[in-house]
Amino acid sequence: MARSGMLAARIGGLAVLTATSLTATGVAQASTSSESAGAVAVPRSLNPGHDDYLQAVQSLSPSNAWAVGYYCSASCGKSAEVDRSLILHWNGTAWSRVPSPNAGTQDTLFGVTAVSAGDAWAAGTSFSSAKGFRPLILHWNGKAWSNDSPAVAGVFQVSAIFAESAADAWAVGSRISGPTIATLILHWNGKTWSKVTSPSPSRSRNSLYGVSAVSRTDAWAVGGYCASHCSGPTAPVDHSLILHWNGKSWSKVPSPTITGADLHSVSALSATNAWAAGFGNSANLMLRWNGTRWSKVNFPNQSPAFSITLSSPTDGWAVGFGGFTHWNGTNWSLVPVSTPLDSNLQGVSADGASDAWAVGFYCVSKCGSRSIVWNTETMHWNGKSWSRK
Numbered sequence: 001m002a003r004s005g006m007l008a009a010r011i012g013g014l015a016v017l018t019a020t021s022l023t024a025t026g027v028a029q030a031s032t033s034s035e036s037a038g039a040v041a042v043p044r045s046l047n048p049g050h051d052d053y054l055q056a057v058q059s060l061s062p063s064n065a066w067a068v069g070y071y072c073s074a075s076c077g078k079s080a081e082v083d084r085s086l087i088l089h090w091n092g093t094a095w096s097r098v099p100s101p102n103a104g105t106q107d108t109l110f111g112v113t114a115v116s117a118g119d120a121w122a123a124g125t126s127f128s129s130a131k132g133f134r135p136l137i138l139h140w141n142g143k144a145w146s147n148d149s150p151a152v153a154g155v156f157q158v159s160a161i162f163a164e165s166a167a168d169a170w171a172v173g174s175r176i177s178g179p180t181i182a183t184l185i186l187h188w189n190g191k192t193w194s195k196v197t198s199p200s201p202s203r204s205r206n207s208l209y210g211v212s213a214v215s216r217t218d219a220w221a222v223g224g225y226c227a228s229h230c231s232g233p234t235a236p237v238d239h240s241l242i243l244h245w246n247g248k249s250w251s252k253v254p255s256p257t258i259t260g261a262d263l264h265s266v267s268a269l270s271a272t273n274a275w276a277a278g279f280g281n282s283a284n285l286m287l288r289w290n291g292t293r294w295s296k297v298n299f300p301n302q303s304p305a306f307s308i309t310l311s312s313p314t315d316g317w318a319v320g321f322g323g324f325t326h327w328n329g330t331n332w333s334l335v336p337v338s339t340p341l342d343s344n345l346q347g348v349s350a351d352g353a354s355d356a357w358a359v360g361f362y363c364v365s366k367c368g369s370r371s372i373v374w375n376t377e378t379m380h381w382n383g384k385s386w387s388r389k
Contacts, residue, residue: 051072051077055359056112059090059357061355066088067378070124071376083106084107086376087100087138088378099144102126105129107126110125125157135155137150150193150194152193156184159173165216171188172184174207181205185197185198197250202230207225209265210266212268221243222242223264224241225238238261239257240261240276242266256287261278264277264278264305267310269312273313275310276289283301299318300333302334303321303334315353316350320344324337324345342367343360343361345359345379357379
């Protein structure tokens with residue numbers, strides 16, 4: 001996917017997420033020998049002088065973590081840009097690139113989740129001129145990644161995935177339904193993926209960016225929707241969106257909002273403790289679920305929260321544009337960390353108080369220009385400090 005389409009989908013927010021912006025980036029698929037030769041060491045740039053991105057990370061243990069995204073393999077920055085899915089694995093010592101299937105002419109990954117060392121999922125979107133946009137859902141069986149995507153037409157984007165167990169997983173995003181961009185929720189029952197009915201409060205644009213589950217009867221999905229001025233010369237007004245699964249159906253749950261803010265991530269610890277993070281209109285939005293209602297929590301405004309993770313009630317991280325914010329059980333506070341210029345952290349995951357990963361991309365050259373070049377970024381927390389790996 002061309003740079004403008006990807007950044008609009010993941011950074012720009014719901015207001016600039018349009019079918020036209022993504023469709024216009026249709027590209028041709030290309031294959032490389034490294035994608036069939038087994039895991040290879042990952043350099044800072046997979047295609048020197050061009051773009052590669054990481055969008056999400058899942059940490060299982062200090063010696064087992066996954067990071068996913070995509071990279072430009074040809075015609076970078078042009079209308080015929082060729083992009084490929086990207087999966088990296090951490091073995092406790094180094095990151096390596098693992099071969100990943102590509103199903104169309106555009107293949108991008110936005111989410112990753114793992115139940116065990118032999119059971120992981122990665123999710124995103126695939127595009128081809130013949131089939132249009134389709135889900136791209138890949139499965140890891142402990143030896144290789146395979147394409148396990150359901151045949152669901154009209155998909156606009158799959159943004160996140162979460163597996164509560166080997167027989168219970170959710171993937172969320174958005175789909176095209178007539179003139180409306182509606183919410184999309186897919187469910188894995190241990191055998192197949194299927195589309196599940198989900199609310200779309202706006203007649204114009206709705207999208208889900210994050211998902212998390214506590215059990216088969218308790219799951220959350222978050223995103224945003226256009227509430228007013230959805231077309232015409234006046235700037236659209238977006239509101240945050242929270243949906244809940246009770247084991248039978250998804251329903252919209254009332255939530256505080258900042259006008260123009262979308263929720264980008266959710267992390268649920270229990271039936272009475274869940275968090276959702278987002279931003280918009282130069283303001284951050286951090287919400288907490290106490291089992292009865294969602295309420296705002298004070299959060300530093302210097303670092304937008306793209307992704308949030310809670311490893312326990314007293315330990316959590318939120319990351320965004322080069323910023324790290326920590327939850328200690330009482331409040332959120334900024335943690336000073338040296339990061340590269342124009343650092344964009346998109347995903348964070350922690351398996352304990354002394355092991356967490358944050359991933360994204362940073363400007364490697366031509367910073368501040370329209371032809372900026374992005375490379376992957378991986379940061380590790382060892383319980384005392386963050387360092388680039």
